[in-house]
Amino acid sequence: MRHTLAPARRIVRTGSSFRAGHLRVSFTAAAALALLVPLLMTAPNAAFPALAASISVLEDQVPQTLIDPDTAQVELGTTFSSSEDGTVSAVRFYKSVDNLGPHVVKLWSTDGQVLATATLPAAAAGTEGWQSVELPKPVAIAKDQSYIASYIAPAGRYSSENYGLAKSKSNGPLTLHADGGVYAYGDGTQMPSSRYKSTNYFVDVSFTPAPAEDPGTPGRPAAGGLPAGVSVRAVDGGSDYYAKFANALPTTADYFPVAVWYESLTDANDVGLDQAVGLNSYLELTPNSNAALATQAGMPAITTWDAPGRSGALLPDEVDMWAGPGSSAWSGKWPGEGPICVPENSRCGYTIQASQKAAAAPGSMIFANYGKGVTFWETDSEAARFVNEYPNVVSADNYWFTDPNICGVSEGGTLVFPQRVLSQDECRKAANYGWTIDRVRSLVSPAASKPVWAFIEVGHPFSEDDAPTITAAQIKAAVWSSLIHGARGIIYFNHNFGGGCVSQHVLRDACGAQIRPGVTALNAQIKSLAPVLNAPFLDGxxxxxxxxxxxxxxxxxxxxxxxxxxxxxxxxxxxxxxxxxxxxxxxxxxxxxxxxxxxxxxxxxxxxxxxxxxxxxxxxxxxx
The missing domain is CATH 2.60.40.1180 (Golgi alpha-mannosidase II)
Structure with a gap:
């Protein structure tokens, strides 16, 4: 979980082509014997709901990594919810032989309130297995609301399993959320919210569903309700999220953002071409653009410069890569103009984002796009700061179908354990665009509190001529993987920097002839389904x-x-x-x-x- 950034070589930008700037190194535990160990708690009866018995999700499961080498104090937890009202009577966690106490357990609401706490005294050396720590009294929890159960490992050496919560886990009404493993280093006063590789830290609860009322009780329907494991989830931020900002994006159900990145508007014909392909928004316009053309056409624009009528302020692109996670002074220079941070080779990405956010007009919606720093190279806490402190809407651009470097061990290779170079089948697939959405969403705190948009390339965005060029079928698959995973907007990267047909307007000119019909049909499909895409999920x-x-x-x-x-x-x-x-x-x-x-x-x-x-x-x- 705790890992460092080791410098490899500086980032060089050529058009939109980037080279690796840092190698992500993670510390993983050595393989341990996965022997069946005596449990300190009898496995609960999972029958539901007849006896309203106490249930847990992980029950007697044994972690893949029994002892992590990390020795720092850390609070580890799991985000969970129930599809039924009920009570939590205990927090459970798996303890390794070297995970010495005392251990403080907590139950949190996701807004950071501690609902209950209890302490398990230090156990004798050699004690291993599931620990059940009873709370002072059962805590009532509401159905379909998220909570966090956690414990403090005062000397680290906790048990875990990378990617163990890549998907949610359920038992009856109780669900541990996908990417729900969380942690926080420090003195134990901060709610765990950092995430790393969908890790399962083997924290669970003892949950008792509320007794069913008599079907004839007034006010309670005799039938209906959600089946076990099924819950309703609103879109991230809520359907009216954008309404709170000045000159807001549309909040009508028939608007779902389909934007193009860094286009120029010099006459009405430009807008007509973009609308013909199904675009309805702009994320960045060239400085020579007539932004009034977008306004007149009813197409919102989000820009880095103070374009008249803009619907949001865009922070510098991919600052996580070229300035890095840090608060050093900023020289005021941009990539290619000289040293960016002061002192040189320090990191000042947080400083840049803070200064640019402060320059935006009050009430503006702030948008930030990040790159491989947030998705691959930085610690969860470093990346989460980029995601949470500066933008109201966020995206990250991982071009899985076309990037010549993304299959490497320090990039796409971080998706597998142990890290390695991905095969072409593992790397060049649409589902990885959904992974990028999951990665960014996992960093948002509170969870699901702001929209995440998806970046999809529509041509040949890298200068290397032998890099792949995306097809219409791949574009459609990448877009839908992103939408399935919760993206609340689509942004097309509209530039070819290589591949035999260099263009800054792929969706307008001859370079996009092969993909334009497919993208047009895809955008029409999104438009027709906009009310559905703005409607709640029915998870499970x-x-x-x-x-x-x-x-x-x-x-x-x-x-x-x-x-x-x-x-x-x-x-x-x-x-x-x-x-x-x-x-x-x-x-x-x-x-x-x-x-x-x-x-x-x-x-x-x-x-x-x-x-x-x-x-x-x-x-x-x-x-x-």
Missing amino acids: AATSAGEVELSVRVHEGSLYLFAAATASGSQRVDLSLKCSNATSAAVLGENRSVPVVNGVIADTFADGNAVHLYQLNGSNSCGL
Whole structure:
């Protein structure tokens, strides 16, 4: 979890092509014997809800890494929720033989309030296994609300499992969230919020669902409600998030941001070309642009310069890479103009972001885009500061289909354990764009409190001619992976710096002829589904054993299932649904429908770029 940045070589910008600036080094525990150990607590009865028994999610699971070499005091936790009201009576954690106490456990609300705390006295050396620390009294928790359970390891040496919470884990109504493993170094007064590699720190709770009321009790419906493991989740920030800013982005349900990066507007024809391909927003305009053209066309613009009528202020691009995570003085210079930080070779990215944010007009929405520093090279706490302290909306650009360096050990290689160079099948796939969204969302604190937008390339964004060029099918798959993972906006990188057709206007000119029809159709699809994309998620309502990623949205009582392949090759997949009594589903954009048999859709995903969007017929069965 704790790791350092070791300088490798300075970042060099050539167009949009970047070279690695720092090598990310992580400390991982040596392999340990995963022997079954006696538990200090009897495994709970997981029956639900008949006996309202105490339940946990991890029960008697044993961590992959029993003893981490970290020896600093650290508070480790897990974010969790329940689909039913109930009480938490104890915090559980797995203790290694070297994780010496005393251990203080806490139950937190996600706004930083300690709801309960208790202490487990120092155990005798050699004690290992699950510890259950009873709280002074059971704490009532509300359904569909997030909480954090944590404990302090005063000398480190905790147990963990990298990527152990890459996906959520549930038992009955109780769910440990995906990317829900959190930590905080220090004196124990700070709520754990940093994250690293979706690590599971093996912290759990003992939860008792509230007794079911008599179905005849006034005010309680006799039927309905959400099945175990299913919960409603609003879009990040809430559907009206943008309304609180000056000259706000539209908050109507039919607006979903589809923006282009760094375009020029010199006459009305430019706007017409952009609207024809389905763009509705601009993220940065060239300084010679007539920003009034965007305003007149009803296309919001977010810019670094004080463009008339702009809908937000854009902070310097990828400052995490060229200035780094630090608070040294800023020389006022930009990349290519000389030393950026004072003293030279120090880091001043935080200083730059703070100064540029302060220069924005009061009430402005602040947007920041970051790069490989936030996604790969920096510690979670360093990256989280970039994400949380400066912007109101954030994005990161990882170009998985075209970047010649991204498969390397210090970049995409950080997705696997142990780190290594990714194979082409592992690296050049649409699902990694969803990973980038997950990575940035995992850094946002409080969780889900601000929108994350997705950056997708539409051509050949690197100067190396032998680097890959993205296809229309890959663009569509990358966009939908991002949307499935919760992106609240799409930004197209619209420039070719190599590949035989250099252009700054790929979606306008001849260089984009091959991809433009596909992108136009994709944007039309997004526009038609904007009310759905702005509607809540129904987490846990769809599952599959196939290599696909899924999300379910509920809009005006109808369920929409979005599914995308995560691996190359053709596969026949069963998609199992909850909260649906549908007998068929329309496959949007494909002019076909599929049967739904006992809550299951069977469909074929032809390759790694396959995406299917289903609208379930009829109303949902959960009263939504």
